Every structure is written in structure tokens, then in C-alpha cells.
Amino acid sequence: MPGGDFHPVYFSIVAAWILVAGVGVVASRSVVRAAVSMVLCFLGVAFAFALMNSALLAIVQILIYVGAISVVIIFGIMLTETPAGPRHQFFNRQSVIAAPIVVATAVLVAVILVSGDLLTAGETAVNPGLRQLSSLLFNRYVLPFELVSLVLLAAMIGAIVLARREDRQ
Amino acid sequence: MNAVEWYFVLAALLFCIGAYGVLARRNLIIVVMSLELMLNAVNLALVAVANFVPAAAGRGTLFVLFVITIAAAEVTVGLAIVIANYRNRRTVQADEYHEMKG
Numbered sequence: 250m251p252g253g254d255f256h257p258v259y260f261s262i263v264a265a266w267i268l269v270a271g272v273g274v275v276a277s278r279s280v281v282r283a284a285v286s287m288v289l290c291f292l293g294v295a296f297a298f299a300l301m302n303s304a305l306l307a308i309v310q311i312l313i314y315v316g317a318i319s320v321v322i323i324f325g326i327m328l329t330e331t332p333a334g335p336r337h338q339f340f341n342r343q344s345v346i347a348a349p350i351v352v353a354t355a356v357l358v359a360v361i362l363v364s365g366d367l368l369t370a371g372e373t374a375v376n377p378g379l380r381q382l383s384s385l386l387f388n389r390y391v392l393p394f395e396l397v398s399l400v401l402l403a404a405m406i407g408a409i410v411l412a413r414r415e416d417r418q
Numbered sequence: 419m420n421a422v423e424w425y426f427v428l429a430a431l432l433f434c435i436g437a438y439g440v441l442a443r444r445n446l447i448i449v450v451m452s453l454e455l456m457l458n459a460v461n462l463a464l465v466a467v468a469n470f471v472p473a474a475a476g477r478g479t480l481f482v483l484f485v486i487t488i489a490a491a492e493v494t495v496g497l498a499i500v501i502a503n504y505r506n507r508r509t510v511q512a513d514e515y516h517e518m519k520g
Contacts (some may be wrong), residue, residue: 255421255470264428271432274451275439287451290432301425301469306482310461313486318454318493320453325447325497329504331511341513351441355434360427362463385476386483388455397487404491411498414505 259300267293278339280326284319291315306378425466433459446500446510450493457489 270293273286291314299307386394424459439452461482468478502512 255424258420258471264424267428267430268431268435271435271455275435275447280445280447283448283451284430287454291458294462297425297428297462301465303465303469303479306461306465306479309483309486313490314454314458321493321497322447322451322454325450325500329447329510331445331447335501339444340442341444347438347441351434351438354437355430358430358433359427362430363423366464372440377469380475384466386480393484397484400488401491406494408494408498409470411495412501 256300260297263293263296267408269298282324284326287322288315288319291319305382341377420470422466422470425470426463429459429463429466431459432456444511444513446503446512447497447516449512450496450500453496454489454493457485457492463484 265292270286270290274283274290277283277286291310295307295310295315298304298310436452436455436459439455440449442452443449464478464482464485467474468476468482471478499508503515507515509515
């Protein structure tokens with residue numbers, strides 16, 4: 250698989266897409282609108298993966314996030330009910346304190362990540378092929394692969410037990 | 419700044435947008451969505467490392483696959499907890515759960 254270059258124009262478009270959709274999730278008043286923004290943000294991340302020349306992850310992102318996780322969250326919205334109305338408060342009391350903390354964290358993380366010289370990164374993407382990836386997954390990382398299936402099974406059973414209607418009496 | 423650092427800055431910004439949602443929103447479902455944004459930001463940084471740092475090729479992609487799997491499990495269990503709480507309390511607003519407040 251050939252390596253891909255860094256496209257500043259495409260990157261800016263995708264980055265703006267992701268950030269606008271992310272702000273839409275956090276700032277929107279209606280839950281459904283937040284969910285739509287979340288789907289758009291996941292799509293933007295899938296575009297970013299495709300831009301970084303990893304088509305497999307872009308497809309997985311669209312399948313799992315845009316497909317499955319969004320459907321689960323929309324089911325959650327349908328099963329619960331949020332009070333609407335202009336008087337309703339959407340942010341809790343610590344939102345004023347949270348804003349400067351979050352901005353400071355963003356600046357700190359960005360500065361640390363950018364100023365770190367632990368990475369000798371090139372401008373061109375090096376992308377392993379599917380064949381190399383799958384041999385890595387099924388030889389060296391086969392134990393985490395099996396463990397993650399166990400985690401999925403436990404999560405499935407746990408979700409059923411938690412969300413089941415209790416009619417024991 | 420080279421390519422991987424631009425992606426790091428994007429990931430940091432997305433992570434902190436999600437963190438603000440987790441900290442400041444009242445609706446628990448939006449909190450879960452913001453958690454997903456944070457996981458996506460970490461995935462972005464991992465894919466950037468995997469694709470622009472030659473020493474990490476392949477492993478970053480695998481880590482992202484594992485993170486996506488765990489995120490799917492996490493959102494399922496998280497929403498199950500939200501729905502179970504909704505059944506008991508008829509609300510999904512986080513600050514209305516105050517039984518254990520002294």
C-alpha cells in the first residue's frame with residue numbers, strides 16, 4: 250500500500266468539520282440534534298482516517314461508530330425522556346469552572362504533544378498492508394484479540410442484566 | 419510543525435471538547451456522546467502515530483481496532499446503566515441523582 254502525503258487543504262477541511270460537529274454535540278440544546286452532530290463528527294473522523302491512508306479504519310469507523318454506536322445512542326434517546334422547554338437548564342453548575350480548565354488542558358496537551366521530540370515523524374505516511382496487519386493481529390496480538398471477545402461477551406450480558414425490566418415479585 | 423503534530427493538535431482539541439461535554443452537560447446521554455468524542459480523539463492521535471511514525475506502523479492501527487471494540491462495549495453498558503437509572507428515577511439529568519448526598 251503506498252504511503253500518503255499530508256494534504257494541508259484537505260486536513261483543514263476535515264479538521265474544521267470534526268471540530269464544528271464536536272462543538273455541536275456539546276453545545277446543542279436538543280438531544281436529537283446532539284446525536285446528529287455526533288454522527289457527523291464520527292463521519293469526519295472517518296474522513297480523517299481515510300486522509301491518513303488507512304482505509305480499513307475508515308470503513309471500521311463508519312461501520313461501528315456511524316452505524317452501531319449511533320443506533321445504540323438513538324435507542325437510548327428514545328427509551329429515556331428529557332424535559333424540554335426554554336426554562337430548562339442544559340449545563341450544570343460546574344460548567345463555568347469547567348471551561349477554563351478544559352481550555353488550559355487543551356493548550357497543555359497540544360504544547361506537550363507538539364514540543365515533544367520523541368517522535369521522528371516523516372511527512373509521508375507509512376501504512377502497513379492488510380496482510381501485515383492481519384498477521385500481526387493473529388500471531389503476536391492473538392491473546393488481546395481473544396480477551397476483547399471475552400470483554401464483548403461480558404458487556405453484552407451485563408447490558409442485558411442492567412437494562413432488563415425487573416419483575417421478580 | 420509536521421503532519422503528525424497537526425493531527426495531535428486536532429486530537430487534543432476534540433478531546434477537550436468532549437471533556438467539556440462530560441464535565442458540564444446535565445443530560446447523561448450527551449455525557450455518553452461526549453465520552454465517545456474523547457475516544458475518537460484518542461483514536462485520531464493513535465492513527466496519526468501509526469501512519470506517520472515508521473517505528474509504530476501496524477501496531478497503532480491494531481490499538482485503534484481494540485479501542486473501537488472496547489468503546490462499543492462501553493457505550494452499551496453505559497447506556498444500559500442510564501436506562502436502568504431512568505427506570506428508577508424517571509430522569510436522565512445527572513445532578514438530579516442526589517440520594518447519597520450527605
